[in-house]
Amino acid sequence: MPVDEDPSVTAPGRHMAPTLELVAARAGVSRATVSRVVNGSTSVSPPIAEAVRRAVEELGYVPNRAARSLASHQSQAIALVAPEDVTRFFGDLFFADIVAGIDTRLENSDYVLNLMIANNDPSGKTMRYLGGGAVDGALVVSHHTSDRFLRCITETLPVVFGGRSAVPELDAYVVDVDNVSGAEIATRHLIERGCRRIATIAGPLNMRSSLDRLEGWRRALDAAGVEAGPVVDGDFTMLGGAAAMREILDSRHTVDGVFVASDLMASGAVQVLLERGIAVPDEIAIVGFDDSAAALATGVPLTTVRQPMRDMGWHMADMLIRLLTGEATVPRELILPTELVVRESA
Amino acid sequence: MPVDEDPSVTAPGRHMAPTLELVAARAGVSRATVSRVVNGSTSVSPPIAEAVRRAVEELGYVPNRAARSLASHQSQAIALVAPEDVTRFFGDLFFADIVAGIDTRLENSDYVLNLMIANNDPSGKTMRYLGGGAVDGALVVSHHTSDRFLRCITETLPVVFGGRSAVPELDAYVVDVDNVSGAEIATRHLIERGCRRIATIAGPLNMRSSLDRLEGWRRALDAAGVEAGPVVDGDFTMLGGAAAMREILDSRHTVDGVFVASDLMASGAVQVLLERGIAVPDEIAIVGFDDSAAALATGVPLTTVRQPMRDMGWHMADMLIRLLTGEATVPRELILPTELVVRESA
């Protein structure tokens, strides 16, 4: 026979958190009823509901997550899975912003965010965790995550991707930034300010965003009937950008404008230009992409394309929640607009 | 009436995850035994343990977190609580790195990371969550979080702070970067290269790190018998740094070196110098702090002080885990060394 302590309603147990049971006792109803009002069931008479709410308030009751999860088969948690090298690629660039965006969406929900840095091993801890019912869904900032890994996880859980992957067959839910039109706008800006020999420094061509930005550059050129200048890979790094700029300058081409697919690369490119005494933007105009910190820290403040990373985070979370709550019509793809920020480099 | 599928042991239930029960059946033992081997209890005979392990493997069993948590009163989760404006202050600076560090420590543990952006309201969702047993402990990157908030949370949970707060009475567990000696080294570098009239552009003086860096600057000066130059608040922003630099130049002081308490501010300062045709470092040498992206994107690559943010994350997590596992001797404070990175600005 269990040794029950006196469950006197007045005694606020030392450290034990109050349970449904206690609230029920205090309100003079059954556990089920308390559960109902806590979960916002409609079928409970106003006076009773009120009494329960009071008891909840007085006792400072807060539902036990584990118990709730166990009984309901829902964790009310979602995972944010980021590739192993967040800090290398997303670098210190967007991560904080995306997270902030996700959080603002989650704020008014009951979901909490679980952070996972994932290696690309579909059999690792990450997969076990995601598969083990620990989370109801996942947000993944993909960009170049392995195919096998992605497929695995989408089979297990509702997933929303941030940034379309390079493998288009994977028709999952995704929110992305409109890289194409962003690049297009940037390039058009170059054209409108008079540039006619426009090169581009691109990102690694196995990344979707690089491809899209290249495409946008090309479109703007085509639309204006301007001949395409050289295309050089800058690897999305500052050093790569500098190297690419040198390559362009040393080539047989003459250019008067460059669309650079990231601010970091643009920053490297501008430094090379300055070193060689080439005036920016007068001799060569530069437009970057990202509107990252680098855009302002560069010798010549960069004209660039701002990406709404915060919005992206918000919408990723929003989409997933709508998926989880069984909403009927969740669009499979959401493309967020970019914005040209005109500063001094073009 | 629920439509149960045949729970035959051999049939890998469509979607239901295998439970202890199933594993037990398969291995021909009791649930308790399975639980023991899963949790690494010693008191189980090798052959039986082996059989269980096989069953676990074959069924792909993974313990249900909710159930485990409910029964054990431990969530195996820790929270990372960041101030509301992560993205403004930590900005895109350190957040990703700290997270990466935390994650590497957590990787080999059973803990998962819960991310919470906290407003400073001790009664809000964050507090309810932290108090509700949803996590076993918390990591907080504090720097300027409200006192009341902090006190609240430290009373509820084991907490490790990243960065000492400005309120020293709060003697919680904390890991911090050695701002004092970092600033000292930076300033000494200035002195060693011949500077004799050394100013400093400081951060907001209500932040502990600002205070510490100021202190380091002063110490180096004192140690070398060099008179202290002007001290100007640069607000930890690029614009603030630029304004501060102008203020120094326009003052009655002449300076030949400036220790700037952040790269972002240093970046602004350098631009002002360049605009006015003042040679860096020949006429005025600049040393920054952080070794952030801004350090490289600046016109003159910055000599600066690198902070081991990744290590900081690692040690925060490590400290908390040791606290949670009841380790006897956990130091209350851990100060990580910084490192001077010499580039071109000084």
Add this chain to the structure above:
DNA sequence: TTGTATGCGTTATCAT
């Protein structure tokens, strides 16, 4: 509308 009873998957306390 409200209460009763059962189950969720583990851990932990007992016996054995």
Add this chain to the structure above:
DNA sequence: ATGATAACGCATACAA
């Protein structure tokens, strides 16, 4: 060393 069995705190089907 191993196996029953009782919590753990909540949701929910069902009865009232």
